[in-house]
Amino acid sequence: MTKRSIVVLGLPGSGKTTFLAALWHLVFSRETETKLRFGSLKSGNLKHLNAIAARWRNAQLQERTLLSGNQFVSINLVTDAPQAVTVTFPDIAGESYRQMWEERECEKVVADTLSQGSVLLFVHADDIKRPLWIVDVAAMARALDLPADEAAQPVPWKPSLAPTQVQLVGLLSLLGEAPLNIGPRRLVVMLSAWDKAKGERLAPREFLRAKLPLLSQYLNTNPKLWQWTVYGVSAQGGEYDDTQPGAQLKQEAQDLRAADEPSRRIELTDGVSTSHDLTVPLAWLMQ
Numbered sequence: 606m607t608k609r610s611i612v613v614l615g616l617p618g619s620g621k622t623t624f625l626a627a628l629w630h631l632v633f634s635r636e637t638e639t640k641l642r643f644g645s646l647k648s649g650n651l652k653h654l655n656a657i658a659a660r661w662r663n664a665q666l667q668e669r670t671l672l673s674g675n676q677f678v679s680i681n682l683v684t685d686a687p688q689a690v691t692v693t694f695p696d697i698a699g700e701s702y703r704q705m706w707e708e709r710e711c712e713k714v715v716a717d718t719l720s721q722g723s724v725l726l727f728v729h730a731d732d733i734k735r736p737l738w739i740v741d742v743a744a745m746a747r748a749l750d751l752p753a754d755e756a757a758q759p760v761p762w763k764p765s766l767a768p769t770q771v772q773l774v775g776l777l778s779l780l781g782e783a784p785l786n787i788g789p790r791r792l793v794v795m796l797s798a799w800d801k802a803k804g805e806r807l808a809p810r811e812f813l814r815a816k817l818p819l820l821s822q823y824l825n826t827n828p829k830l831w832q833w834t835v836y837g838v839s840a841q842g843g844e845y846d847d848t849q850p851g852a853q854l855k856q857e858a859q860d861l862r863a864a865d866e867p868s869r870r871i872e873l874t875d876g877v878s879t880s881h882d883l884t885v886p887l888a889w890l891m892q
């Protein structure tokens with residue numbers, strides 16, 4: 606039995622829990638062929654996995670993972686070779702990573718997880734905070750008719766104002782330094798909510814280069830630390846319903862619920878081929 610750990614990394618709201626929910630349904634239901642198959646649940650909170658998979662099947666948004674709600678799950682996944690691989694996936698709150706970047710603090714249990722294994726880095730493709738240019742902000746202020754003195758007020762900088770790519774490069778750099786450094790690692794950038802981004806007609810790698818150039822350049826220039834690839838993933842296949850009281854039900858979620866095999870909602874692409882198989886990036890990480 607080979608043991609592998611996959612660290613699921615991503616800022617708050619980047620699609621980590623949704624991915625785990627879809628993955629659990631996919632490997633457990635066996636509705637479609639997958640590269641890795643479910644062997645057994647090794648350890649962890651089965652109730653949590655079942656609850657997030659049930660929400661996913663019902664086309665309902667996942668609840669935000671709380672700092673106190675970090676979950677650690679180990680699943681035995683089986684490859685075609687008769688060897689089983691135990692994969693440990695933590696469902697860690699994006700808040701933990703936000704805290705790491707903004708406050709330079711990390712709980713011990715999160716640090717222990719980050720000190721092992723390959724990395725599945727989630728980025729919500731439709732929620733990227735871009736760098737702002739002073740000239741653009743000034744033009745916006747003029748367009749909004751803001752009084753000149755109000756528009757000119759400096760805003761004190763704080764880490765939460767940093768663009769997405771700056772925060773992600775900061776986080777990945779921390780993984781390359783003591784005490785988290787374990788030498789070269791494999792990394793998959795998962796551009797989540799790809800259903801919202803694919804209209805731009807860019808392959809995932811081109812999307813990364815165009816929308817997150819600093820992250821793309823950082824990965825390209827650090828081959829000693831990162832051997833990496835990138836996928837676009839739509840784990841939901843479209844928009845899900847919000848379960849907050851008073852929220853409107855969406856037609857798209859209704860259509861997704863009506864489909865026979867929920868696994869077919871899933872789309873994963875490397876820009877060349879597309880499949881429903883979320884285990885492909887995991888298999889790549891295990892090589």
Ligand SMILES: Nc1nc2c(ncn2[C@@H]2O[C@H](COP(=O)(O)OP(=O)(O)OP(=O)(O)O)[C@@H](O)[C@H]2O)c(=O)[nH]1
Nearest residue numbers: 617618619620621622623670698699798839840841
């Ligand atoms: N359209 C679309 N939205 C998605 C998809 N996957 C995730 N999202 C949305 O992204 C948001 C965040 O998803 P979560 O899975 O809760 O993100 P998370 O990374 O676990 O967030 P934290 O628990 O706060 O760390 C939700 O509004 C999801 O509905 C997708 O495939 N398509």
Ligand SMILES: [Mg+2]
Nearest residue numbers: 621622669670
């Ligand atoms: Mg979550």
